[in-house]
Amino acid sequence: MKLVFFGTPEYVLPILTSLHKKFVTGPGKSPIEAVVTQSPKPVGRAQLKEYSAIDKWGFEHKIPVYYSSMELLKEGTDADLGILAAFSEIIPPEVIKLFPNGILNIHPSLLPKLRGASPIQGTILTEDSTSGVTIMKMDEKLDHGQIISQFKDEIKPDDTTGSLRTRLFERSAEVLVEMLEPYLDGKIKLKTQDESDVTTTRKITKEDGRIPGLILADTLQGSPFKGAWKIDFVKDFETVPTPILLDKFIRAMYPWPEAWTMVKVVPTAEPKRLKILKSHLGETTGILEIDEVQMEGKTPVSWKQFTAAYPEAKFS
Numbered sequence: 001m002k003l004v005f006f007g008t009p010e011y012v013l014p015i016l017t018s019l020h021k022k023f024v025t026g027p028g029k030s031p032i033e034a035v036v037t038q039s040p041k042p043v044g045r046a047q048l049k050e051y052s053a054i055d056k057w058g059f060e061h062k063i064p065v066y067y068s069s070m071e072l073l074k075e076g077t078d079a080d081l082g083i084l085a086a087f088s089e090i091i092p093p094e095v096i097k098l099f100p101n102g103i104l105n106i107h108p109s110l111l112p113k114l115r116g117a118s119p120i121q122g123t124i125l126t127e128d129s130t131s132g133v134t135i136m137k138m139d140e141k142l143d144h145g146q147i148i149s150q151f152k153d154e155i156k157p158d159d160t161t162g163s164l165r166t167r168l169f170e171r172s173a174e175v176l177v178e179m180l181e182p183y184l185d186g187k188i189k190l191k192t193q194d195e196s197d198v199t200t201t202r203k204i205t206k207e208d209g210r211i212p213g214l215i216l217a218d219t220l221q222g223s224p225f226k227g228a229w230k231i232d233f234v235k236d237f238e239t240v241p242t243p244i245l246l247d248k249f250i251r252a253m254y255p256w257p258e259a260w261t262m263v264k265v266v267p268t269a270e271p272k273r274l275k276i277l278k279s280h281l282g283e284t285t286g287i288l289e290i291d292e293v294q295m296e297g298k299t300p301v302s303w304k305q306f307t308a309a310y311p312e313a314k315f316s
Contacts, residue, residue: 001033006084008038010053020175025206062138069095092141103138108168112193115143116201116239120165122234124252131155132174146190200235208233209257213315215241222287243288250279265310
């Protein structure tokens with residue numbers, strides 16, 4: 001079995017390492033023919049290059065590293081199959097056609113729900129208790145391909161995007177290595193997605209983490225906000241901003257971009273950005289309670305510390 005892995009962030013590393021361990025045939029004989037990942041980016045004041053986790057893995061295992069799918073196309077490959085997880089580039093049809101058995105995409109939602117760039121954030125926000133992963137065979141449309149395998153996973157009450165994402169990709173690694181051989185042997189019947197059940201997401205920006213001040217103020221006081229809240233990164237998602245929803249939103253935005261609002265610490269001051277890092281729902285009241293915040297330019301503090309330091313603070 002010869003594979004090419006497409007991916008970038010550290011949280012997809014369990015998939016790559018599981019593929020290597022499961023199908024390695026001897027010293028220096030990894031099934032991974034190449035990895036395709038984002039190019040290194042300059043960071044910090046010194047602008048030193050930062051390499052992705054997948055890039056580092058390829059270097060350590062003496063496996064060719066490419067920085068775009070077109071680089072791979074130019075060089076060519078004799079791999080049987082591509083595996084893609086969290087690779088922020090649209091794969092052109094001519095690259096998909098390089099692989100006799102296609103490219104399998106590990107997508108962290110129960111497709112056709114929550115196609116697009118932010119499925120885990122969308123899951124925490126829009127689903128009551130169930131998340132999951134779909135392994136599909138890519139085609140030319142975004143997250144549209146036929147389904148090979150799916151599994152469900154419970155959303156825990158304290159799950160953030162970070163914790164749920166880690167768990168889903170770790171489980172994906174286990175599922176993938178067990179289904180690859182049956183898939184290549186033609187023993188799995190593929191399922192076409194139901195287009196009538198499609199929902200979509202887009203890439204989240206820092207602005208998407210904003211909670212309007214009026215909504216947050218009313219919710220903290222236990223008063224229902226009179227109006228709807230349109231959350232733009234999930235297409236056509238407009239809802240009532242209840243305490244449950246705001247708690248979900250804060251967890252969905254963590255660890256990035258983090259939920260935030262604007263606050264005046266004194267009536268005459270200019271508003272400043274206040275990150276809402278942690279929250280919970282009161283056990284008996286069901287009211288949203290903030291646990292930890294961070295004023296721009298400051299270190300994180302408890303909500304109790306913040307309100308003691310700024311007793312006149314008002315959301316805006």
